[in-house]
Amino acid sequence: MTSRVLVTGGAGFIGSALVKRLLDEGHIVAVLDNFWRGSMHNLRTVSAHPSLTVVQGDVVDSNDLQRAFDALGGVDVVHHLAAINGTKWFNEAAIEVIDVNINGTLAALRKAMEWGARFVLASSPEAYGDNEKMPLHHEDSSVFPAASSHQRFSYGASKYLDEVAVQHAVHQGLDARIVRPFNAYGADMVGDEYGQVVGMFFQAIRDQQPMTVHGDGTQTRSLTHIDDIVEGFYLAGSLDLGRDGTTLSGASFNLGSQEEVSMLELAARVNQTVGSLAVDCALAGGYPGDSKRRLPDIESAQKALGWSPKIPLDAGLAMVWQGLQTGP
Numbered sequence: 001m002t003s004r005v006l007v008t009g010g011a012g013f014i015g016s017a018l019v020k021r022l023l024d025e026g027h028i029v030a031v032l033d034n035f036w037r038g039s040m041h042n043l044r045t046v047s048a049h050p051s052l053t054v055v056q057g058d059v060v061d062s063n064d065l066q067r068a069f070d071a072l073g074g075v076d077v078v079h080h081l082a083a084i085n086g087t088k089w090f091n092e093a094a095i096e097v098i099d100v101n102i103n104g105t106l107a108a109l110r111k112a113m114e115w116g117a118r119f120v121l122a123s124s125p126e127a128y129g130d131n132e133k134m135p136l137h138h139e140d141s142s143v144f145p146a147a148s149s150h151q152r153f154s155y156g157a158s159k160y161l162d163e164v165a166v167q168h169a170v171h172q173g174l175d176a177r178i179v180r181p182f183n184a185y186g187a188d189m190v191g192d193e194y195g196q197v198v199g200m201f202f203q204a205i206r207d208q209q210p211m212t213v214h215g216d217g218t219q220t221r222s223l224t225h226i227d228d229i230v231e232g233f234y235l236a237g238s239l240d241l242g243r244d245g246t247t248l249s250g251a252s253f254n255l256g257s258q259e260e261v262s263m264l265e266l267a268a269r270v271n272q273t274v275g276s277l278a279v280d281c282a283l284a285g286g287y288p289g290d291s292k293r294r295l296p297d298i299e300s301a302q303k304a305l306g307w308s309p310k311i312p313l314d315a316g317l318a319m320v321w322q323g324l325q326t327g328p
Contacts, residue, residue: 002026002027002028003027003028003076003077003238004027004028004029004030004072004073004074004075004076004077005022005027005028005029005030005075005076005077005078005079005237006029006030006032006065006068006069006072006075006077006078006079006117007019007022007029007030007031007032007079007081008032008033008059008065008078008079008080008081008082008104008108009032009033009038009059009080009081009082009083009122010029010030010031010032010033010038010043010054010079010081011031011033011035011038011039011040011042011043011054012033012037012038012042012081012082012085013042013184013186013188013189013190013226014081014122014181014184014226014229014230014233015031015033015038015042015079015081015082016038016042016043016188017186017188017226017227017229017230018079018081018230018233018234019031019043019046019052020043020045020046021230021231021233021234022234023046023049023051023052025234025238026051027051028051028072029051029052029053030052030053030054030055030068030069030071030072030075031043031052031053031054031055031068032055032057032059032064032065032068032082033054033055033056033057033082034056034057034058034059035056036084037084037085037086037190040054041188042188053068053071053072055067055068055071058104059080059082059100059104059107059108060099060100060103060104060107061107062107062110062111065107065108065111066111069111069115074115075111075112075115075117076117076118077117077118077119077120077237077238078108078111078112078115078117078118078119078120079120079122079233079237080104080105080108080109080119080120080121080122081122082100082104082108083097083100083101083104083122083155083159084096084097084100084101084155085124085155086190086194086195086196087152087287087290088193088194088287089155089194090151090152090153090154090155090287091150091151091152091154091287091288094151094154095154097154097155097158098154098157098158101155101158101159101162102158102161102162102165105121105162105165105166106165109165109166109169109174109176112169112174112176113169113172113173113174118175118176118177118237119166119169119174119175119176119177120176120177120178120179120233120236120237121162121163121166121176121177121178121179122179122181122233123159123162123163123178123179123180123252124155124156124159124180124181125180125182125183125254125256125294125296126153126155126156126159127142127156127157127159127160127162127163127180128140128141128142128143128156129142129143129144129145129153129156129157129160130143130144130145130289130291131143132292132293134293134294134295135295135296135297136254136294136295136296136297137254137297137299138180138251138252138253138254138297138299138300138301139252140297142156142157142160144156144157144160145289149288149289150287150288150289152287152288152289152290153289163178163252166178167250170249170250174249175248175249176249176250177236177237177248177249177250177251177252177253178251178252178253179232179233179236179252179253179255180252180253180254180255180256180296181224181229181232181233181255181256182221182222182223182224182254182255182256182257182294182296183196183197183198183221183222183223183224183256183257183294184196184224184225184226184229185198185199185223185224185225185226185316185320186225186226186227186316186319186320186323187319187320187322187323187324188226188323189226191203191206197221197263197266198223198266198270198317198320200212201266201267201270202270202320202321202324204279205270205271205274205277205278205279206324208277208279209279210279210280210281210282211267211270211271211279211280211281211282212281212282212284213263213264213267213281213282213283213284214263214283214284214285214286214287214290215263215283215285215286215290216283217262217263217264217267217281217283218262218263218264218292219262219263219290219291219292219293220260220261220262220263220292220293220294220295221260221261221263221266221294222256222257222258222259222260222261222294222295222296223257223259223261223266223313223316224255224256224257224309225257225309225311225316225319227310227311228255228257228309228310228311229255231307231310232253232255232301232305232307233255235305235306235307236248236253236305239305242303242304242305243303243304243305243306244303244304246303246304248304251300251304252300253298253300253301253304253305253307254296254297254298254300254301255296255298255301255307255309256294256295256296256298256309257309257313258295258296258298258309259312259313260293260294260295261313264281267281269313269314269317270317272314273314273317273318273320273321274321
């Protein structure tokens with residue numbers, strides 16, 4: 001069945017990939033983005049699609065959200081991805097990060113409740129804070145350090161509060177689901193100093209400069225290809241009931257690879273992917289509060305969504321490199 005879907009932050013890396021999937025499935029889509037980090041370049045392959053409307057505006061402004069609603073003639077599903085992401089921003093622009101992540105979510109939530117629309121929150125594994133238990137279960141506790149130590153968790157703590165707000169809205173009758181993507185990567189991801197690690201490593205390859213590895217490089221991540229991440233988002237927004245017959249409202253889902261890799265190993269595998277263009281690695285200081293490990297428990301996604309990652313890391317890295325070589 002065709003749905004009218006609003007994607008906040010729909011010009012960002014994950015948001016734009018989700019928009020493409022929604023259009024491919026026959027849905028009518030409105031993107032709300034202020035283009036602070038998002039870009040029309042990310043939507044280049046669908047910018048002329050007859051079922052896509054792009055609204056330039058701010059998610060914290062209820063009037064801009066309403067403009068997107070009016071453009072669609074109603075909203076059935078809200079995928080809320082608008083946020084300020086990127087570890088460097090967490091420390092440099094903590095107040096702005098908190099403002100957008102919390103006030104944007106509250107504004108979008110209130111509109112979803114007013115519209116009677118299903119709501120899917122893009123949360124983050126950062127919402128677990130410093131929880132050192134691995135793998136991270138979908139209902140594990142969040143642990144945060146003293147606020148005076150660093151500002152990294154301006155993002156993670158605000159995502160935790162986003163989840164609190166969503167659960168409150170569920171108790172008020174809203175059909176809402178929570179998705180936590182673990183380290184999504186793909187060819188369109190940001191590769192500058194405000195980006196994510198895979199993007200930065202490949203940008204170093206393209207610039208023929210050393211890859212900068214933070215700390216001692218032993219910290220691990222579960223890198224998940226964008227196609228797998230989008231599949232999880234799509235299922236979380238489109239399924240009325242879980243594959244196992246469970247109610248999805250109020251449920252949370254960790255979307256992540258089960259292949260845990262250190263940053264030094266990742267650099268080596270990126271070099272293996274690019275062959276003769278391989279570059280050296282340089283260890284650098286990194287950021288305070290950096291997680292030592294990150295591995296998701298994906299049981300809830302497997303049972304309720306029928307989701308599991310399909311793309312192994314080496315195959316995904318090859319897909320990124322091919323996309324960077326052939327893309328505009």
